[in-house]
């Protein structure tokens with residue numbers, strides 16, 4: 744099975760958790776898009792859900808495919824959110840934001856009673872950090888924020904490159920109008936300490952570590968689907 748088919752299988756397994764009438768957070772990225780396509784088929788067959796998208800990109804796809812959307816302000820409590828991930832560790836902590844949508848994704852996941860992650864087997868890791876950690880930052884004071892991130896990382900024994908994300912030779916701008924710094928620190932043994940230190944920096948808007956948010960991870964590998972359940 745190739746990676747796309749694994750994503751489709753994970754998405755299909757997640758769809759089984761979607762019930763009629765649900766208020767549903769809908770993720771961003773290539774795996775989430777496979778989920779949206781399958782969800783749209785169910786909606787065409789009569790399933791009724793209210794979707795809250797995690798990005799403009801996902802909103803466009805949902806609208807094209809006939810999925811009814813609401814804003815998070817109109818629908819601030821969600822029954823379920825389903826999204827992809829860049830890394831999943833054994834505690835179901837994640838790195839997300841490879842597609843630049845981490846801020847809305849985290850707000851939506853935190854508004855949901857249950858958060859299901861869908862991924863192909865290549866995303867599982869023993870320890871977060873091989874995937875560069877996306878950090879969403881305010882444009883104002885970018886250099887001050889960059890230096891502060893490097894300083895707190897160093898205090899935690901981490902070092903590495905911080906790269907301003909770009910797209911088509913321009914800085915990548917998130918849906919919230921912010922910039923992204925991708926932090927290649929390598930293994931992050933204490934993700935909670937790094938999280939606390941990053942959010943204390945005034946110019947940091949949010950980071951891509953999703954800690955303690957995941958209810959269930961549905962991982963599709965060559966041998967089929969593995970469902971990992973949160974201990975909490």
Ligand SMILES: O=C[C@H](O)[C@H](O)[C@H](O)COP(=O)(O)O
Pocket residue numbers: 770771772773774775826827828829838839840841842843844845848
């Ligand atoms: O910002 C994007 C998201 O966090 C994605 O869910 C994540 O990057 C995984 O994307 P993909 O399913 O394309 O690997």
